[in-house]
Structures are given as C-alpha cells and as structure tokens.
Amino acid sequence: MNALNKRSLLKAVALSAVTLATLAACGKKEEAPAPAAAPAAAPAADKLKIGFMYVSPIGDGGWTFQHDLGRKAIQEKFAGKVETSFVESVPESADAERVLRDMAGQGNKLIFATSFGFQEYVQKVAADLPDVKFEHATGYKQAANVATYDTKTFEGAYLAGIVAGGMTKTKTVGVVASVPIPEVVRNINSFVLGAQSVDPSIKAKVVWVNEWFSPPKEAEAATSLINRGVDVMYQNTNSPAVLKTAEERGARAFGKDGDMSAFAPKAHLGSAVVDWTPYYSKVVEDTLAGNWQGGNFWWGVKEGAIDLLKIADDVPQEIKDRVEKARAGLKDGSFAVWTGPIKDNTGKELLAAGQVADLPFLTGINFYVAGVEGKVPGAEGK
Ligand code: GUN
Numbered sequence: 001m002n003a004l005n006k007r008s009l010l011k012a013v014a015l016s017a018v019t020l021a022t023l024a025a026c027g028k029k030e031e032a033p034a035p036a037a038a039p040a041a042a043p044a045a046d047k048l049k050i051g052f053m054y055v056s057p058i059g060d061g062g063w064t065f066q067h068d069l070g071r072k073a074i075q076e077k078f079a080g081k082v083e084t085s086f087v088e089s090v091p092e093s094a095d096a097e098r099v100l101r102d103m104a105g106q107g108n109k110l111i112f113a114t115s116f117g118f119q120e121y122v123q124k125v126a127a128d129l130p131d132v133k134f135e136h137a138t139g140y141k142q143a144a145n146v147a148t149y150d151t152k153t154f155e156g157a158y159l160a161g162i163v164a165g166g167m168t169k170t171k172t173v174g175v176v177a178s179v180p181i182p183e184v185v186r187n188i189n190s191f192v193l194g195a196q197s198v199d200p201s202i203k204a205k206v207v208w209v210n211e212w213f214s215p216p217k218e219a220e221a222a223t224s225l226i227n228r229g230v231d232v233m234y235q236n237t238n239s240p241a242v243l244k245t246a247e248e249r250g251a252r253a254f255g256k257d258g259d260m261s262a263f264a265p266k267a268h269l270g271s272a273v274v275d276w277t278p279y280y281s282k283v284v285e286d287t288l289a290g291n292w293q294g295g296n297f298w299w300g301v302k303e304g305a306i307d308l309l310k311i312a313d314d315v316p317q318e319i320k321d322r323v324e325k326a327r328a329g330l331k332d333g334s335f336a337v338w339t340g341p342i343k344d345n346t347g348k349e350l351l352a353a354g355q356v357a358d359l360p361f362l363t364g365i366n367f368y369v370a371g372v373e374g375k376v377p378g379a380e381g382k
Pocket residue numbers: 055063114115116117137138183212236237238
C-alpha cells in the first residue's frame with residue numbers, strides 16, 4: 001500500500017489552490033517527455049500513450065489524488081514505454097465525451113475514466129473507437145473495448161466503522177454522502193455495520209450533498225451532522241472538508257481514498273486509503289504485451305487495493321485488535337463484511353444468520369441497515 005507522506009500531502013494542499021483556479025478550464029497536463037539524450041528511451045511514437053480523465057482536481061487529497069498517484073507510479077514503472085497525461089475537473093456531462101474524443105485524437109490508446117458518472121460517455125465514445133481501450137472506474141457496463149474496475153471501498157469503510165464504534169461517545173455516527181448509487185449506500189452501511197460490531201446500539205445519520213467534490217457543501221453537511229449529535233463522521237466525498245470541519249468543532253472523522261491525516265491531525269482517526277497502482281500496473285503490462293483483457297475487476301483488502309491506515313494513537317488497543325482481526329479475515333477470505341444476520345432499517349431481514357451476500361446483492365444495495373435514520377434518496381416510497 002502506497003501511503004502518502006506528509007510532505008506530498010502538504011504539497012497537494014498548496015497545489016490545490018492552483019488546481020482549483022484552473023477548474024473551469026479542465027486543465028490538461030502532460031508528463032515531461034524523457035530527455036532526448038537518454039539512449040535507452042524508445043522514440044515517442046513507440047510509446048503507449050495513456051490518458052486519465054478525472055472528475056475533481058488532483059489536489060483534492062482523496063479520490064483523484066489517489067488515481068493520480070497510480071498514474072505517476074505506472075509512468076515511473078514503465079518509463080520509456082508509456083507516456084501518460086491527464087485532464088482534471090471534468091464534469092460528468094457532455095464535457096466528458098469531448099475530453100475522451102480529444103484524448104483519443106491525441107493518440108492515447110488506453111484511457112482511464114475515473115468517475116461513475118462518466119459511464120454513458122465512455123460507452124458512446126468507445127463504440128466509435130474500437131482501436132482504443134477504455135477502462136472505467138466503478139461502472140458496470142463493459143464492452144469489447146471497455147473494462148470496468150473498482151476497489152472494495154466498503155471494506156475500508158467497515159474497518160473505519162470499527163474504530164468509530166470504539167470512539168463515539170454520543171453513540172451516534174454520521175456520514176457525508178455524495179451521489180446516491182449502490183456503491184455509496186454500501187459504504188455508508190458498511191461503516192455503520194463496523195461501528196455496530198463494537199456496540200449494536202449505535203445509530204447513524206446521513207447527509208447527501210449530491211456531488212463528488214464540493215468542499216463547501218461537504219463542510220456544511222458535516223456541520224449539520226455535528227449539530228445533530230454526531231461525534232464521529234465518515235464521508236464518501238472527495239475532499240478533506242469533513243475532517244477539517246471535525247477539527248474545528250472538536251469532533252472526529254476519517255480520511256477516505258487518500259491519507260488525509262495531515263489535514264486534521266487532532267480529528268483524524270484513520271484513513272481508508274485506496275491504492276490503484278496494482279491494477280494500473282496490471283492493465284499497462286497486459287496492454288504492452290498486446291494482451292489487454294477487458295472484463296470487470298473488483299479488488300479489496302485481499303489484493304492490497306484498500307486498507308485503513310494511520311489509526312490514531314488514542315484509539316484503544318482493544319479496538320485496534322478488532323480492526324486487525326477483521327483485516328486478517330478479509331485478507332484470508334475467512335470474513336466477509338456482508339454476513340447475516342442483517343436487517344434494513346424497517347426491520348426486514350435481508351441476510352439470514354451466516355448468509356454471505358453475493359455479487360448481485362452487493363451491487364444492488366439501495367436500503368439503509370438497521371440503526372441508520374431515514375431513507376435512501378430515490379428509494380423513498382418503496
Ligand atoms: N467519482 C469521484 N469520487 C467517486 C467515488 O468515490 N466513487 C465513484 N464511483 N465515482 C467517484
């Protein structure tokens with residue numbers, strides 16, 4: 001797992017101001033070409049050109065920052081064989097289609113689109129460009145030249161939930177949620193299941209911001225949770241705004257996707273960090289060998305794609321041991337987060353004791369587990 005060091009995070013914070021200034025322009029950046037004198041470097045024309053399309057700025061400190069670490073890792077690992085570039089802050093709209101076509105027009109033969117809402121644009125452009133391979137993070141639609149991939153972020157949420165369960169004093173945890181898709185609902189529930197594994201009486205509140213990246217809205221949502229009695233928060237948004245709000249208000253919170261410890265040293269309880277590098281390395285290796293696979297990949301703790309890092313010093317050892325036990329079980333396959341008995345918040349049993357959720361169950365979650373207040377947006381009235 002590539003944990004970020006503090007210096008790179010602080011650099012990211014500094015960068016984010018610049019990055020945000022170019023947000024509307026969808027800033028495009030290219031890696032500096034290899035020095036012309038390097039004898040071992042292949043001519044640029046022979047290099048595999050790889051494009052990355054990001055929904056938020058690389059200085060977000062979370063989701064996109066982490067994808068970009070993966071990009072940098074493959075740039076280094078396959079130096080001389082690949083040339084990577086990225087476009088950041090691309091809205092999940094027709095802009096995405098334009099950026100994808102532009103990337104392909106510039107000779108990129110492998111394109112990573114790293115947000116759920118890019119799905120329809122990837123499908124449309126890929127159908128027109130059969131010679132280009134597309135990789136769509138977190139989507140569910142594949143094609144001959146479109147693979148989908150994701151990490152089991154819910155496993156990180158569960159491990160964070162265990163820590164939350166050991167640290168909440170109000171017995172009310174909260175989640176700032178982004179876009180209401182099964183992935184995000186699964187993460188909310190997994191966080192709550194982790195907390196309730198420590199104390200079954202724990203309740204949870206959720207506030208939706210309906211965006212992946214909006215630091216002001218994320219902060220507002222966190223404030224409203226704290227005002228309603230929440231003292232430990234998780235988030236499925238891209239920035240450290242929830243953590244920063246916790247720091248200001250004397251609450252506790254987690255980093256997600258990236259190591260966010262440097263943003264809120266007092267509030268930070270741990271970061272559920274995603275490492276995209278193993279998957280990106282595999283895809284590039286396959287593509288360079290003329291063996292791009294396609295398909296659907298979902299890697300978790302077992303594959304080293306997600307883990308809870310930097311657990312705070314004041315978390316009791318007994319809680320840290322519980323995290324370690326769950327992590328070990330996820331690694332060796334003896335434990336699954338979604339194992340019954342699990343009821344929804346109307347009292348309906350969804351998984352019987354000992355029953356382990358299958359893939360259709362996991363990818364279709366649109367309910368809250370018992371103890372979570374309210375209804376999933378879009379599932380109201382069902
Ligand atoms: N786009 C930005 N952040 C996310 C995320 O957490 N999940 C998905 N599916 N897409 C995103």
